[in-house]
Amino acid sequence: MYHNGMKEPKVSTGGGARSLARFIVFEGLDGAGTTTQSVLLDDRLKREGRRSWLTSEPTTGPIGILCRRVLSGEIPADPDTIAHLFATDRSAHLNGADGIRQHLDDGYIVLCDRYKYSSLVYQGAETDVDFVRALNARFAVPALVVFLDLSPEAADARLAARPTREIYERIEFQHAVRANYLREMEIAGRETRVIMLDGTEEQHALAEKVWEAVADASIL
Numbered sequence: 001m002y003h004n005g006m007k008e009p010k011v012s013t014g015g016g017a018r019s020l021a022r023f024i025v026f027e028g029l030d031g032a033g034t035t036t037q038s039v040l041l042d043d044r045l046k047r048e049g050r051r052s053w054l055t056s057e058p059t060t061g062p063i064g065i066l067c068r069r070v071l072s073g074e075i076p077a078d079p080d081t082i083a084h085l086f087a088t089d090r091s092a093h094l095n096g097a098d099g100i101r102q103h104l105d106d107g108y109i110v111l112c113d114r115y116k117y118s119s120l121v122y123q124g125a126e127t128d129v130d131f132v133r134a135l136n137a138r139f140a141v142p143a144l145v146v147f148l149d150l151s152p153e154a155a156d157a158r159l160a161a162r163p164t165r166e167i168y169e170r171i172e173f174q175h176a177v178r179a180n181y182l183r184e185m186e187i188a189g190r191e192t193r194v195i196m197l198d199g200t201e202e203q204h205a206l207a208e209k210v211w212e213a214v215a216d217a218s219i220l
Contacts, residue, residue, distance in 0.1 A: 019140070019141040019142060019143050019191070019192045020100075020101075020104055020110075020140045020141070020142060020143060021104070021143050021219070022104055022108070022109045022110060022143060022219055023100065023104060023110045023112070023140070023142040023143050023144075024041070024109065024110065024111050024112070024142060024143065024144045024145075024146065024214065024219065025112045025114070025115040025117070025142040025144070025145045025146070026038045026111070026112070026113050026114065026146050026148065027114060027115070027117045027118060027121075027145060027146070027147045027148070027181065027185075028147060028148035028149065028150070028181070028199055029148075029150060029152065029155040029174055029177055029178055029181070029199075030155055030159060030166070030168065030174065030177075031150075031154075031155040031156070031157075031158035031159045032148040032149070032150055032155060032199040033148050033199055033203065033206070034113050034114060034148060035056070035113050036203055037146065037148065037203070037206060037207060037210055038054055038056075038111045038112075038113045039054065040203070040204075040207040040210070041111055041207065041210055041211065041214070042054040042111055044207070044211060045109055045111075048220075050109055050220070051106075051107055051108045051109065052108060052109045052110070052111060053103045053108040053109070053110050053111070054111045054113075055093070055100065055110065055111070055112050055113070056112065056113035056114060057086070057089065057090060057093060057112065057113070057114045057115060057118065058071070058086065058089050059089055059092070059093045061089065061092060061093070061096075063085065063088050063089040063092060064089045064093070066085060066089075067082075067085050067086055067089050070082055070085065070167075071166040071167055071168070072164070072166060072167075073166070073167050079123060079126035079127035080127050080131070082123055082126075083119060083123040083127060083131065083132050083135055084135065086118075086119045086123065087119065087135040087136055090115070090116060090119070090136070090139060091139070094139055094140065100112065101140075109219060112142070115139075115142065115145075116136040116139045117145065117181075117184050117185075117188060119132055119135070119136055120132055120133060120136065120180070120184045121177055121180040121181050121184055122168055122177060122180075124180055124184075125173065125176045125177060125180055129180075141188075141191050141192045142192060143192065143193065143217060143219055144192070144193050144194075144195070144213065144214065144217045144219060145185070145188055145192060145193070145194045145195070146195055146197065146210055146213060147181065147185050147194060147195065147196045147197070148197055148198075148199035148206075149178075149181075149196050149197065149198060149199055150198070150199035150200050151178070152171050152174035152175045152177070152178055153171070154199075154200055155171075155174055156171040156174065193217050195213040197209055197210070197213075
């Protein structure tokens with residue numbers, strides 16, 4: 001992979017039996033650039049005349065706001081409770097009115113900045129990952145997962161520019177996060193298409209590779 005010097009993206013292609021067509025998810029360590037790349041892809045899709053909907057997790061709904069307050073450290077919560085909160089927010093996000101499924105049914109390409117894999121990686125680092133996996137087992141699989149890979153040290157350098165940090169944004173924790181991501185992306189690749197890209201690349205060059213991955217996945 002990229003930490004060993006390789007520059008070509010790693011792609012895994014699963015069966016995708018349960019995958020939702022036109023649903024694209026961005027994953028990566030804190031500071032990896034998932035928000036930047038999802039915004040750039042959304043902008044390009046719209047310029048190309050495509051109907052796209054950009055969303056993120058935690059959401060801006062009531063449960064998502066509570067999740068964000070927990071992440072900020074404002075509200076303390078134990079790992080199992082956090083896992084339940086994120087799964088509840090995700091259920092409403094996926095299945096609720098004006099949510100992911102509704103937009104897909106309406107013909108949109110849906111871009112999501114973080115999804116269930118973040119729960120498996122982050123909450124799975126603090127509690128039993130099989131418990132977290134069970135909470136998220138019923139959530140649909142995206143058509144494409146874009147994983148932006150970079151070292152915990154590179155991520156930490158980016159986070160240093162932010163005025164505040166969330167509870168997970170500690171370099172020692174990010175080492176566990178990256179190891180978990182490598183495991184979960186391998187597992188995800190058995191059921192859907194996963195592309196691993198070098199998150200340290202210049203953002204527009206990286207955006208071009210994301211675009212190529214979307215085209216290769218027959219989403220456009």
